[in-house]
Amino acid sequence: xxxxxxxxxxxxxxxxxxxxxxxxxxxxxxxxxxxxxxxxxxxxxxxxxxxxxxxxxxxxxxxxxxxxxxxxxxxxxxxxxxxxxxxxxxxxxxxxxxxxxxxxxxxxxxxxxxxxxxxxxxxxxxxxxxxxxxxxxxxxxxxxxxxxxxxxxxxxxxxxxxxxxxxxxxxxxxxxxxxxxxxxxxxxxxxxxxxxxxxxxxxxxxxxxxxxxxxxxxxxxxxxxxxxxxxxxxxxxxxxxxxxxxxxxxxxxxxxxxxxxxxxxxxxxxxxxxxxxxxxxxxxxxxxxxxxxxxxxxxxxxxxxxxxxxxxxxxxxxxxxxxxxxxxxxxxxxxxxxxxxxxxxxxxxxxxxxxxxxxxxxxxxxxxxxxxxxxxxxxx
Ligand code: GMT
Numbered sequence: 001x002x003x004x005x006x007x008x009x010x011x012x013x014x015x016x017x018x019x020x021x022x023x024x025x026x027x028x029x030x031x032x033x034x035x036x037x038x039x040x041x042x043x044x045x046x047x048x049x050x051x052x053x054x055x056x057x058x059x060x061x062x063x064x065x066x067x068x069x070x071x072x073x074x075x076x077x078x079x080x081x082x083x084x085x086x087x088x089x090x091x092x093x094x095x096x097x098x099x100x101x102x103x104x105x106x107x108x109x110x111x112x113x114x115x116x117x118x119x120x121x122x123x124x125x126x127x128x129x130x131x132x133x134x135x136x137x138x139x140x141x142x143x144x145x146x147x148x149x150x151x152x153x154x155x156x157x158x159x160x161x162x163x164x165x166x167x168x169x170x171x172x173x174x175x176x177x178x179x180x181x182x183x184x185x186x187x188x189x190x191x192x193x194x195x196x197x198x199x200x201x202x203x204x205x206x207x208x209x210x211x212x213x214x215x216x217x218x219x220x221x222x223x224x225x226x227x228x229x230x231x232x233x234x235x236x237x238x239x240x241x242x243x244x245x246x247x248x249x250x251x252x253x254x255x256x257x258x259x260x261x262x263x264x265x266x267x268x269x270x271x272x273x274x275x276x277x278x279x280x281x282x283x284x285x286x287x288x289x290x291x292x293x294x295x296x297x298x299x300x301x302x303x304x305x306x307x308x309x310x311x312x313x314x315x316x317x318x319x320x321x322x323x324x325x326x327x328x329x330x331x332x333x334x335x336x337x338x339x340x341x342x343x344x345x346x347x348x349x350x351x352x353x354x355x356x357x358x359x360x361x362x363x364x365x366x367x368x369x370x371x372x373x374x375x376x377x378x379x380x
Contacts (some may be wrong), residue, residue, distance in 0.1 A: 006090040009038040014121035018091040069095040076103035093124035097141035115371035118145035122283030130162040152305025155283040175360035181293035190271040199273040204287040207237030215278035222328035269294035292348035
């Protein structure tokens with residue numbers, strides 16, 4: 001198949017999922033064309049059937065707000081025609097779904113039928129998308145997509161709650177590539193971080209408000225009062241500086257390392273014991289899945305789709321959003337019982353295997369085939 005993938009090129013979850021999906025499809029022999037405003041972060045190598053088309057935006061002085069969506073739509077029309085794409089798979093509703101739907105309508109006038117598969121990732125539904133500045137366009141573009149997918153059952157339910165959607169939604173969860181994410185032997189690294197054998201905790205995110213990183217600080221403060229430990233904060237975003245400041249105020253900063261964005265995250269996760277995910281909203285929690293694949297148990301909130309990934313009492317523990325007392329008590333329970341911790345780590349790996357890319361990729365391919373089949377019927 002000739003597949004067009006539209007995504008954000010940054011390290012955000014939706015961009016990572018889109019890029020890894022494209023790479024896996026290319027490995028199976030499909031031609032994959034990425035369309036975005038920048039080369040996707042994880043697309044940093046050559047492959048004969050991977051292509052990148054950059055959306056250029058005119059800097060005309062009249063534009064206080066350069067019209068990216070219009071430029072993206074025009075690019076889609078161009079790439080679909082020139083590269084003879086079979087379908088467009090867009091990740092994150094705003095503005096990718098509406099641009100794709102408009103491109104589809106334009107192409108229809110030119111006698112070309114292009115199916116649009118829209119994957120909803122999270123904040124496009126639970127936060128930004130439902131705001132009335134975007135809602136009518138998001139609703140329209142979801143309903144006009146040929147296939148709609150969400151990354152969890154929870155996000156599917158939220159989509160029906162927040163928008164008037166009259167089509168079926170398929171759930172295709174996030175996935176993990178075990179060729180990359182697995183527990184590696186990194187004893188020297190563990191020694192450097194925790195020289196006295198202290199347990200190592202980690203949090204990974206884009207440090208946005210929705211992640212509640214201040215809760216991570218409060219949980220760790222409570223843990224440190226009872227037992228020595230180290231905390232690695234991985235990623236970057238607007239809440240990073242306030243979190244660093246809070247770690248000083250709570251007098252835990254000597255035991256917390258803010259590592260910023262990291263490429264080889266699997267190497268860091270390989271030396272960790274517990275992963276903390278405190279989000280207010282989380283449609284799936286790819287960061288937790290990556291940790292689990294590296295045999296790390298998870299202490300998390302029970303928001304959104306997290307319970308579909310982290311199983312309470314099996315792979316970790318779940319608490320209500322903001323309940324830092326419960327989360328720190330759960331962490332201490334695991335850290336205080338080495339046998340239980342070992343078992344939870346083993347369970348985390350078993351659970352992560354359910355989301356092996358080898359199981360999830362065929363689900364997307366089946367949906368592409370369904371979309372192409374549908375298209376033939378409509379075109380007939
Ligand atoms: O919040 C992020 O990490 C970024 C965001 C995105 O859309 O780029 O991630 C969302 O999509 C990921 C991939 O499907 C999910 O694993 C995350 O749970 C989801 N984030 C939220 O719902 C807050």
